[in-house]
Amino acid sequence: MSDLPASAQIYNNHILKFYDFLVHGISDSFIWRCPKPNLVAWYRQHLRSQHLDIGPGSGLLLRETLAQHSLDKLLLLDVNPECLIQASANLTQWQPQAVRASIMQALPLSEQFESIGLGYILHCIAGTPEVKGAVLQRLDERLTPNGVLFGATILSASEPFHSATARRLMGIYNQRQIFANQTDTLANLETMLQQAFQRYEIKRIGSVALFAGWQ
Numbered sequence: 698m699s700d701l702p703a704s705a706q707i708y709n710n711h712i713l714k715f716y717d718f719l720v721h722g723i724s725d726s727f728i729w730r731c732p733k734p735n736l737v738a739w740y741r742q743h744l745r746s747q748h749l750d751i752g753p754g755s756g757l758l759l760r761e762t763l764a765q766h767s768l769d770k771l772l773l774l775d776v777n778p779e780c781l782i783q784a785s786a787n788l789t790q791w792q793p794q795a796v797r798a799s800i801m802q803a804l805p806l807s808e809q810f811e812s813i814g815l816g817y818i819l820h821c822i823a824g825t826p827e828v829k830g831a832v833l834q835r836l837d838e839r840l841t842p843n844g845v846l847f848g849a850t851i852l853s854a855s856e857p858f859h860s861a862t863a864r865r866l867m868g869i870y871n872q873r874q875i876f877a878n879q880t881d882t883l884a885n886l887e888t889m890l891q892q893a894f895q896r897y898e899i900k901r902i903g904s905v906a907l908f909a910g911w912q
Contacts, residue, residue: 713783717757720817728863729851730903736816736849737761739900739907743847745811749774749839751800752818756784759814763791772810774798800832809841815848819886820878829881830889833910837893840912846894847909852901853881863904 721733740762747770750759759771771793775781781795798805801822813836822829836846852859854867870876883899886906890897894910901907 713755713779716755720754721757724866725905728860728866729905730860730863731849731905731907733758735902735905735907739847739849739909740814740816741765743812743845743909744814745845746770747811747841748772748814749806749810749812750784750814750816751775751836752780752816752821753784753788753814754780754817756787758816759784759791760787763788770794770810772796772806774800774804774806776800800836803835804839806839809839809844811841811844813840813844813846815846817849817851819848819850820852820876820881823874823877826880826885826889830892833889833893837910837912842912844912845909847907849905849907850881850886851876851878851904852883852886852906853878855879856882856904858901859904 726732736758740758744762744766746768748768749772751774753759753773753775768791771788771791773781773784773793773795776797776799778797781797785793785795796805819829822832840846854864867876871879883901883906886908887899890908890910895912897908897910899906899908
């Protein structure tokens, strides 16, 4: 775990036991003001039968989505092995494959996917909007024709629509390098999507931007 970026090191077995309660239970509803049902609905709208999920956390969003979906293929990708172990265990009935890799580098994958999920990952990537945009462009290459990449990200504290509590928590997370979203404005996100995809969609709820881009 010592070789992981700070944003990934925090997610050890102990923290992962409380991840769903802290992130999707408390933070989503009361701090980011984008309750979990909105994230699940976004997954249900965009999930396809051959799916790659990047940074699946505990697998909660996928598990709730798959209750109404069938899959031909499910691949989980994360730089943190403990996240992969827990998510795989929680998604056993869908027979996921797991790959440990960093999206900051070329992915060790040759196949393409009808959908790629990128939930709550973009705001953790250290770097400029250009660095994050390059990640989206690399992932676009792993989509089938008409495939969709979708996800959610917490926008920069510089945006006017955050609550004071959200700004304070983001300040702490950025200081501890759990977040790296100081320049993740809505305008910068739109530019990233424009450069990576033929068409895109953004929907903001509270502090969160739900986004999708099509090949």
